[in-house]
Amino acid sequence: MTWKSIGIFDSGVGGLTVLREIMQTLPQEDTLYFGDTARVPYGTKSPETVIRYAGEIASFLIKRDIKLLVVACNTASAVALPTLKRQLPVPVVGVIEPGARRAVEVTRSGRIGVIGTAGTIRSSAYSRAIKRLKPDAEVLTRACPLFVPLAEEGWIDNQVARLTAHMYLQELKEAGVDTLVLGCTHYPLLKPMIADVMGPDVMLVDSAEETARTVSAILAAKGLLRPSAEKGNHNYYVSDIPAGFVRVGNRFLGGRLGDVFQVSLDDEETIT
Amino acid sequence: MTWKSIGIFDSGVGGLTVLREIMQTLPQEDTLYFGDTARVPYGTKSPETVIRYAGEIASFLIKRDIKLLVVACNTASAVALPTLKRQLPVPVVGVIEPGARRAVEVTRSGRIGVIGTAGTIRSSAYSRAIKRLKPDAEVLTRACPLFVPLAEEGWIDNQVARLTAHMYLQELKEAGVDTLVLGCTHYPLLKPMIADVMGPDVMLVDSAEETARTVSAILAAKGLLRPSAEKGNHNYYVSDIPAGFVRVGNRFLGGRLGDVFQVSLDDEETIT
Numbered sequence: 001m002t003w004k005s006i007g008i009f010d011s012g013v014g015g016l017t018v019l020r021e022i023m024q025t026l027p028q029e030d031t032l033y034f035g036d037t038a039r040v041p042y043g044t045k046s047p048e049t050v051i052r053y054a055g056e057i058a059s060f061l062i063k064r065d066i067k068l069l070v071v072a073c074n075t076a077s078a079v080a081l082p083t084l085k086r087q088l089p090v091p092v093v094g095v096i097e098p099g100a101r102r103a104v105e106v107t108r109s110g111r112i113g114v115i116g117t118a119g120t121i122r123s124s125a126y127s128r129a130i131k132r133l134k135p136d137a138e139v140l141t142r143a144c145p146l147f148v149p150l151a152e153e154g155w156i157d158n159q160v161a162r163l164t165a166h167m168y169l170q171e172l173k174e175a176g177v178d179t180l181v182l183g184c185t186h187y188p189l190l191k192p193m194i195a196d197v198m199g200p201d202v203m204l205v206d207s208a209e210e211t212a213r214t215v216s217a218i219l220a221a222k223g224l225l226r227p228s229a230e231k232g233n234h235n236y237y238v239s240d241i242p243a244g245f246v247r248v249g250n251r252f253l254g255g256r257l258g259d260v261f262q263v264s265l266d267d268e269e270t271i272t
Numbered sequence: 273m274t275w276k277s278i279g280i281f282d283s284g285v286g287g288l289t290v291l292r293e294i295m296q297t298l299p300q301e302d303t304l305y306f307g308d309t310a311r312v313p314y315g316t317k318s319p320e321t322v323i324r325y326a327g328e329i330a331s332f333l334i335k336r337d338i339k340l341l342v343v344a345c346n347t348a349s350a351v352a353l354p355t356l357k358r359q360l361p362v363p364v365v366g367v368i369e370p371g372a373r374r375a376v377e378v379t380r381s382g383r384i385g386v387i388g389t390a391g392t393i394r395s396s397a398y399s400r401a402i403k404r405l406k407p408d409a410e411v412l413t414r415a416c417p418l419f420v421p422l423a424e425e426g427w428i429d430n431q432v433a434r435l436t437a438h439m440y441l442q443e444l445k446e447a448g449v450d451t452l453v454l455g456c457t458h459y460p461l462l463k464p465m466i467a468d469v470m471g472p473d474v475m476l477v478d479s480a481e482e483t484a485r486t487v488s489a490i491l492a493a494k495g496l497l498r499p500s501a502e503k504g505n506h507n508y509y510v511s512d513i514p515a516g517f518v519r520v521g522n523r524f525l526g527g528r529l530g531d532v533f534q535v536s537l538d539d540e541e542t543i544t
Contacts, residue, residue, distance in 0.1 A: 040316065044312065146418070146427075148421075149418050153417050160432055160436050163431055167432065241317075
């Protein structure tokens with residue numbers, strides 16, 4: 001019997017932190033990763049544009065016969081998830097809902113901090129997801145635009161990174177949040193440093209980890225998990241020259257990035 | 273008599289530093305600025321893609337009857353200038369050549385530093401332009417990926433910015449460059465801080481300033497300068513929702529950004 005793959009996409013390289021968690025949680029699964037490097041970033045684009053892009057990529061992956069789609073991109077999760085869920089024949093998992101659910105589970109005080117890119121914070125997607133689950137939660141948010149370039153530069157624990165983290169996080173720390181959601185797929189790379197800055201009393205919620213757990217639970221519930229004796233294969237597609245993706249991607253995956261193929265979505269039919 | 277406008281484009285907001293210098297040098301001129309915010313950044317895209325985008329934007333501006341086109345984007349200047357010059361009926365000015373020329377004029381030691389985005393540095397466009405003018409020049413380059421997000425965040429002279437500048441510039445300083453080219457349209461915002469870090473013995477070359485001078489010289493030579501008693505109008509077009517452009521752009525232009533119109537290039541015919 002042939003087992004289908006798990007499809008994962010992001011606007012670029014950030015979703016690899018989600019892939020990394022999936023590889024760790026479900027090492028037996030094959031994965032197809034799509035990084036839309038020709039059109040990164042999504043955060044500055046209009047919802048209509050992002051929905052169209054997400055539809056094109058989903059269509060590309062569905063044709064390659066995936067059994068589940070992970071939208072490993074906060075912007076696309078915030079705006080395109082309802083459309084994708086309605087139109088695709090497989091389960092669709094975003095990165096916002098799992099992180100929000102975990103935050104609600106672990107908070108004691110109900111005072112939850114959320115950090116992300118300017119676009120994610122402006123969209124209020126996490127705040128809304130958290131309030132839906134726990135209407136009396138108090139959600140404090142902070143955009144941290146420099147964290148993505150710091151992670152991509154590999155400056156994940158130097159003086160610049162620490163100073164930047166202090167500037168961004170001081171207010172949340174002083175406000176006494178007991179839980180902090182890392183609401184951007186790049187941030188898991190900065191997690192040890194962020195944990196240090198926030199101190200031992202603040203629980204960090206890693207959306208990548210929670211998303212991997214959700215994927216595992218859904219596949220288990222549907223009887224679609226591959227036997228765990230197997231060893232998964234991992235394929236990577238990007239929409240523009242792979243050089244930058246390979247360089248930064250290897251940093252994200254600890255050097256384990258395999259072959260990366262450049263593809264054109266123009267030749268594909270879209271579903272939306 | 274109606275005077276035509278100067279057309280300027282960039283992948284996003286960075287080219288506004290070039291516009292700012294043109295407004296200062298030639299306050300009588302009308303300008304049309306195009307920021308390709310739907311497709312920013314260009315630095316990660318293939319040359320073919322950037323040439324196509326540049327052609328689409330040039331076509332849009334030519335239809336609005338410009339008398340000169342400024343490619344206020346390092347990536348597009350590096351790859352699309354020959355194509356645009358061949359195909360357009362007006363003079364085309366990039367940002368690389370003016371900066372390179374100025375660097376060659378002011379250096380005494382012939383040891384010239386160039387900083388820019390990873391893409392610009394990888395393209396070697398400045399090194400080649402400098403060596404063409406002064407084959408015995410020694411060009412030392414350094415990519416400074418965090419400078420763009422720092423400028424956009426408005427962190428142009430805080431502790432994080434200074435520490436980052438020290439990390440990026442230390443080597444060039446120790447190597448004894450006497451001239452440093454700011455090879456990215458965002459960097460003029462960081463200029464006072466960079467000047468401070470490099471010290472009084474290093475001459476900074478601001479590509480935006482040099483580009484404005486070149487524009488002025490070309491228009492003067494062709495008798496196309498508007499009488500200086502006039503006061504120029506400035507229009508802005510962007511290819512995606514203007515909110516982010518307006519916020520960051522006002523920081524770049526000191527709050528003087530006028531109305532910004534969102535346009536779709538899909539409806540336009542292209543020239544390339």
